[in-house]
Amino acid sequence: MKKIILMATVFLGVVACKTNPFTGKKIMNFYPNSQIFPTAFAQYDSFLGENKVLTGTADANTVTKVGQRISSAAERWLTANGYPGYLKDYKWEYNLVDDPTVNAWCMPGGKIVFYTGILPITQTERGIAVVMGHEVAHALADHGAQRMSASAVQQGLAVAGNVAIQDENKLALFNQFYGVGSNVLGMLPFSRSHETEADRIGLQIMAIAGYDPTEAAELWKRMKANSGGEAPPEFMSTHPSNDTRIANLTEWAPLAKAEAAKFGVTTFR
DSSP: OHHHHHHHHHHHHHHOOEEOTTTOOEEOOOOOHHHHHHHHHHHHHHHHHHSOEEOSSHHHHHHHHHHHHHHHHHHHHHHHTTOTTTTTTOOOEEEEEOOOOSOEEEETTTEEEEEGGGHHHHOSHHHHHHHHHHHHHHHHTTHHHHHHHHHHHHHHHHHHHHHHOOOHHHHHHHHHHHHHHHIIIIIHHHHHHHHHHHHHHHHHHHHHTTOOTTHHHHHHHHHHHHHTTOOOOGGGSSSOOHHHHHHHHHHHHHHHHHHHHTTTOOSOO
């Protein structure tokens, strides 16, 4: 088993060759934009065709306006920090879908959906900017492709274990515990790290777009109240707890304002 882990570590060191420009860290991404974006765009179009997309309403127009401002702010930051052309393959799109679910999501390449159910929580344009910044950040950091890559590694290690372990009793134990162990110790922390990263990047770019980053902690207080305090333990969740996010966003808001000031933004909507 140690040999399998060593081989996987070496392999990941080779493939983790792309750098997240916002963190400077190497990321695990097996899928180039040219491979993943067309599929994501097709899936997004299919989703829109099967759901009620709102257009021309005040809320729909605000979602689009905020998305454009934040993606433009991201491009400003990337260009200023030595990454011109980073977004050349992105096709930004921001749609509001009539659905009571309290959620928003982003597909690779900048395809974003807001559900109407989240608007009572966002309340204002600033609140929409908090959620939009987070979703745009997922696209910027290639989180979708990273999740696919991590899933491929998880499945690959399962196959490798079944090939390498000859003893039937040990193999049975491996298969019994690998699924749960790889999720709790691997996939779930990986997902939580993406959510935390998207919170921090999103806070920064919403501030550069001119939106007050102190709103982020306030939004998550409302999200916590809306949930009624019901949530799984953090270690069993794909997301950090509401309290963790509130504490992080409160701590990072002054840093986001300082970053925005580098772009001449010192007053906020």
